[in-house]
Amino acid sequence: MGYIIRIDDRLVHGQVVEGWIKPLSIDTIVVCSDEIYCDDVSKTLFEISVPSSVKLKCLSIDQTAEEVIKGEYEKCSALILIASLQNLYDFVVKIRQKLPDYKLPNVNIGGIRYITGRKQIYKALFLNKEDLEIIKKLDSFGIILEYYVLPNDEKILLNNKIHEFEKVIAGR
Numbered sequence: 112m113g114y115i116i117r118i119d120d121r122l123v124h125g126q127v128v129e130g131w132i133k134p135l136s137i138d139t140i141v142v143c144s145d146e147i148y149c150d151d152v153s154k155t156l157f158e159i160s161v162p163s164s165v166k167l168k169c170l171s172i173d174q175t176a177e178e179v180i181k182g183e184y185e186k187c188s189a190l191i192l193i194a195s196l197q198n199l200y201d202f203v204v205k206i207r208q209k210l211p212d213y214k215l216p217n218v219n220i221g222g223i224r225y226i227t228g229r230k231q232i233y234k235a236l237f238l239n240k241e242d243l244e245i246i247k248k249l250d251s252f253g254i255i256l257e258y259y260v261l262p263n264d265e266k267i268l269l270n271n272k273i274h275e276f277e278k279v280i281a282g283r
Contacts, residue, residue: 114141114184116191116215118199119222122147123157123167123192130261131190132165139166139189143175143202146194172198176205180213196223196245203252217255220269230280233258233267243276 115135119127122142131137140161147153148171161167170178175191178184184191193199199218206213222235229237236258238246246269249256256269269276 114179114187114189114191114216115219116193116199117219117221118193118196120194120224121222122194123160125160126261127190127192128160128162132162134262135188135190137165137188137190139168139184139187141175141178141184141189141191142167142169143172143191143193144169144198145171148174172201173205176202176209179206180209196220196242196249200245200248203249203254207252215254217257218249220256220258221260230282232276232279235260238276238280240280243273243280246270246276247273 115137117127117131121127122144123140127140132140140157142154142157147157147169154169157169158167179191193202203215206215220236223229223237223242224235225231225237226239229239229242231237246256250270250273258267258269259265
């Protein structure tokens with residue numbers, strides 16, 4: 112019971128449906144995205160992708176933060192999907208504004224794809240300087256970031272690898 116936060120820039124897709132919902136008995140998926148909140152076509156596609164037994168909520172970052180603050184996901188098995196490190200940072204800031212000492216669960220970084228300027232860190236994780244700065248800010252808030260693609264995969268703690276990432280991103 113409770114909730115998991117996952118960064119995956121694809122949000123709802125086959126791996127989430129097959130690899131997360133079923134093994135973890137997820138009963139609620141929350142897509143935390145200002146863009147998706149305003150995009151009826153994407154919402155419809157996500158609704159089609161999710162089993163009918165799973166509640167799907169497409170909320171803005173502010174709405175998702177408010178629901179977490181109110182404890183909406185404490186009594187269910189929820190997966191909060193966030194598309195980017197920046198969106199995660201914005202989400203954390205919104206929560207901290209109202210509850211400065213709130214302890215978020217560890218955050219799973221499961222997929223950030225390649226775009227120009229990003230360097231490959233792990234199989235499904237590409238970062239650039241801006242991403243690394245956000246990771247440093249999240250680390251300073253005490254947010255624990257873990258990389259793994261599926262729930263049973265080995266969890267790699269990212270917080271203590273920041274210096275290694277700096278070297279990779281700098282090309283050293």
